[in-house]
Amino acid sequence: MGEAELAVGAALPPNTPHAISVSLPKWGDNVAYEEGDKRVVDSMVTGYPRFFIHLSIQKLATICEHKYAIGSERCMLFSTKRIAELCRSFIERRSALLGSPAQARLVNLFICPEDKQNGGNTKVDRSSIAGSCVDLHIVLFPASAFSVAKEFWQHTGLGISSRLAEKCLSLLPDASPKVQRPASPVLSRKGPHRYYSAAKGSATSSSTPPRDTQTSLQSAAAEDATPDSIYLEERYGRNLPLSAAAFAKRALRSRVAGVLVRDGVNGSQSPKTTCGDNRELEVGPSKRGVTDVSADDVYLFPSGMSAIWTAHDVALNVRPQAKSVCFGFPYTDTLKIIQKWGPGAHFFGFGTDSDIDELEKVLEQEYQLDPSKPPILALFTEFPSNPLLRSPNLRRLRVLADKYDFLIVVDETIGNYVNVEVLPHADIVVSSLTKVFSGASNVMGGSLVLNPRGRHYTTLKTFLNDTYEDVYFDEDAIYMERNSRDFKRRVRVIDANAEAVCDFLRSRSVAGGYTLSPAIKEVFYPKYITRENYDACRILTPDPEDGKTGGFGGLFSLTFTSVGASKAFFDALPCYKGPSLGTNFTLACPFTILAHYVELDWAAQYGVEEGLVRISVGMENTASLLHSFETALKAAENTFSEAT
Numbered sequence: 001m002g003e004a005e006l007a008v009g010a011a012l013p014p015n016t017p018h019a020i021s022v023s024l025p026k027w028g029d030n031v032a033y034e035e036g037d038k039r040v041v042d043s044m045v046t047g048y049p050r051f052f053i054h055l056s057i058q059k060l061a062t063i064c065e066h067k068y069a070i071g072s073e074r075c076m077l078f079s080t081k082r083i084a085e086l087c088r089s090f091i092e093r094r095s096a097l098l099g100s101p102a103q104a105r106l107v108n109l110f111i112c113p114e115d116k117q118n119g120g121n122t123k124v125d126r127s128s129i130a131g132s133c134v135d136l137h138i139v140l141f142p143a144s145a146f147s148v149a150k151e152f153w154q155h156t157g158l159g160i161s162s163r164l165a166e167k168c169l170s171l172l173p174d175a176s177p178k179v180q181r182p183a184s185p186v187l188s189r190k191g192p193h194r195y196y197s198a199a200k201g202s203a204t205s206s207s208t209p210p211r212d213t214q215t216s217l218q219s220a221a222a223e224d225a226t227p228d229s230i231y232l233e234e235r236y237g238r239n240l241p242l243s244a245a246a247f248a249k250r251a252l253r254s255r256v257a258g259v260l261v262r263d264g265v266n267g268s269q270s271p272k273t274t275c276g277d278n279r280e281l282e283v284g285p286s287k288r289g290v291t292d293v294s295a296d297d298v299y300l301f302p303s304g305m306s307a308i309w310t311a312h313d314v315a316l317n318v319r320p321q322a323k324s325v326c327f328g329f330p331y332t333d334t335l336k337i338i339q340k341w342g343p344g345a346h347f348f349g350f351g352t353d354s355d356i357d358e359l360e361k362v363l364e365q366e367y368q369l370d371p372s373k374p375p376i377l378a379l380f381t382e383f384p385s386n387p388l389l390r391s392p393n394l395r396r397l398r399v400l401a402d403k404y405d406f407l408i409v410v411d412e413t414i415g416n417y418v419n420v421e422v423l424p425h426a427d428i429v430v431s432s433l434t435k436v437f438s439g440a441s442n443v444m445g446g447s448l449v450l451n452p453r454g455r456h457y458t459t460l461k462t463f464l465n466d467t468y469e470d471v472y473f474d475e476d477a478i479y480m481e482r483n484s485r486d487f488k489r490r491v492r493v494i495d496a497n498a499e500a501v502c503d504f505l506r507s508r509s510v511a512g513g514y515t516l517s518p519a520i521k522e523v524f525y526p527k528y529i530t531r532e533n534y535d536a537c538r539i540l541t542p543d544p545e546d547g548k549t550g551g552f553g554g555l556f557s558l559t560f561t562s563v564g565a566s567k568a569f570f571d572a573l574p575c576y577k578g579p580s581l582g583t584n585f586t587l588a589c590p591f592t593i594l595a596h597y598v599e600l601d602w603a604a605q606y607g608v609e610e611g612l613v614r615i616s617v618g619m620e621n622t623a624s625l626l627h628s629f630e631t632a633l634k635a636a637e638n639t640f641s642e643a644t
Contacts, residue, residue, distance in 0.1 A: 009043030012578045013441055018162050020441040021578035022047045027567040030590050034597040048579045049444055050154045054162035060169055064138050068107045072143040076153055077160045079471040084137035090152045095145050102145035107138040111171045129240040129474050134168050155333050157303030164473045245474030248481035251281060253295040255484060256447045258287035258417060289421030292452050299448045300472045304432025305333050307446035311409045311428045316342050318463050320373040327351055327381040328392055329606045332595050334380055349606040351390045363404045378407035383415045383422050387557045387591045387614045388607060389524045391534040394425035418491040419550035420537045427454040433480060435582025439490050443479040495551025498617035501629055502556050508633060519565040519636035525556040554617045555581055559609050565636040566611030572635035574628045581616035588615045
């Protein structure tokens with residue numbers, strides 16, 4: 001496993017035009033990426049979509065700039081006028097706050113298909129996705145404000161998708177701009193390189209995936225190992241019917257609500273229930289722990305972060321103004337959202353019961369200052385957290401929320417509803433469908449679920465029904481629906497693999513009592529970390545379809561006895577390396593380097609060490625996985641022996 005290492009900057013998965021991850025196979029490659037090293041940056045053909053602007057979107061933006069920009073203006077592209085206005089407002093407010101005020105302006109480009117060969121005289125099939133028009137909203141701003149605009153793109157996740165960009169390019173009379181933008185972006189390089197767009201490169205890499213990973217993909221997820229256009233083109237041809245998207249979104253909302261009857265242990269619906277089928281789905285009581293949840297309580301978004309941003313935006317609009325709480329060390333953008341929109345944030349970075357004690361003091365102090373309104377707006381937390389896999393005490397937090405009248409928003413991406421029931425404790429549950437719900441790492445998506453038994457349900461639902469815009473691109477929804485049909489089956493395989501790997505690694509860790517040349521200090525995994533809190537929400541009743549109880553998920557993190565051991569382990573681990581998680585294949589990254597490179601000391605205060613390695617376990621053969629991790633562990637332990 002690993003002789004044919006995937007090249008730096010190649011798409012992950014390989015040969016996937018809309019891949020969600022990018023290959024950064026060595027520790028040094030990740031550091032070089034963060035420092036803007038041309039060796040790495042110029043080789044990247046893709047990247048995580050909220051950090052790396054897809055090449056198709058870059059091309060479309062360049063065309064729009066050539067047509068509409070004044071001077072050196074740059075642009076960002078969105079699906080609706082409302083989102084464009086939100087971006088403009090953010091650019092103007094944020095740039096002024098940073099001391100370099102910038103104005104932004106909006107342009108609306110309505111693109112409809114026409115026959116290019118016959119002067120537009122041929123009729124176009126308006127019932128297909130390819131034949132439908134696109135309403136593109138362009139935000140133009142000074143080039144000096146690009147980094148601020150990119151903050152909006154990254155934090156909200158509301159930018160257009162790469163598939164939508166490709167559709168726009170196919171509809172434009174001339175998709176080749178007369179003026180090409182230089183490869184390097186026009187902005188100063190301050191902070192993590194993920195805020196910058198990358199240079200253009202080749203479409204794919206000629207490297208082949210590691211042998212065991214390749215075998216796994218062929219056996220456990222064969223369709224996902226092929227270029228992601230083949231399935232849909234063979235089934236429908238180039239012009240996907242609009243009815244396919246309508247069905248896909250209904251199916252997705254029902255699946256996320258836990259009411260879709262035919263999502264069984266074999267991970268398939270009936271053969272007749274396909275993306276193009278208009279018949280009603282067979283639904284039953286929700287499996288979310290709140291039986292009266294329905295598909296109408298689920299809202300779809302283009303990314304998990306846009307669901308989180310929307311949850312915060314809804315709270316700001318329907319509840320009295322106050323700071324929000326970020327409880328536990330979160331994925332970076334969640335904290336940024338509540339810091340940059342609204343009154344600000346209280347941050348409790350450990351997410352432990354002692355933090356709840358401190359939170360209670362803050363709540364009481366704020367309440368005493370003004371008993372007429374809730375002391376905080378909302379509490380945002382993850383179950384469990386990324387990357388330390390800590391599970392908050394949701395029962396205790398719920399008691400405080402009821403006492404002090406604030407909202408609880410839980411991100412269940414890591415735990416997922418096959419394993420845990422968090423909705424009974426929350427007002428809103430959000431998830432990144434991009435991750436294990438999809439698994440194929442070829443499409444983005446997010447969901448927001450309202451708890452119909454929550455005390456603020458009617459207010460939240462009324463506001464969402466009045467303001468919600470469906471900006472989830474139809475073709476993305478079709479891919480997501482197809483990928484998620486075997487969600488439960490894949491989760492069961494991944495859970496079992498992750499538990500086997502973690503048990504092995506912990507037996508060779510300081511935390512597990514290992515004393516002979518220990519390289520691993522701690523294994524962060526819900527089975528060992530805040531287990532009581534995790535078990536309080538874990539599904540312990542056997543599933544009637546497969547007889548299994550909730551597992552511990554597929555994500556874990558490792559800390560090491562030295563940074564040298566971290567690097568040796570990571571470099572020797574024979575699997576794909578890159579950002580993202582929840583993939584059908586095992587994926588590793590030096591998390592702190594990628595997420596907090598300019599704030600390593602700050603992250604370390606909360607136990608997120610510089611040498612932390614995060615691993616998302618896939619569906620490979622268990623024995624092969626254990627062998628691969630043993631190989632990496634030996635490399636790490638050798639550094640301990642050399643040092644002594």
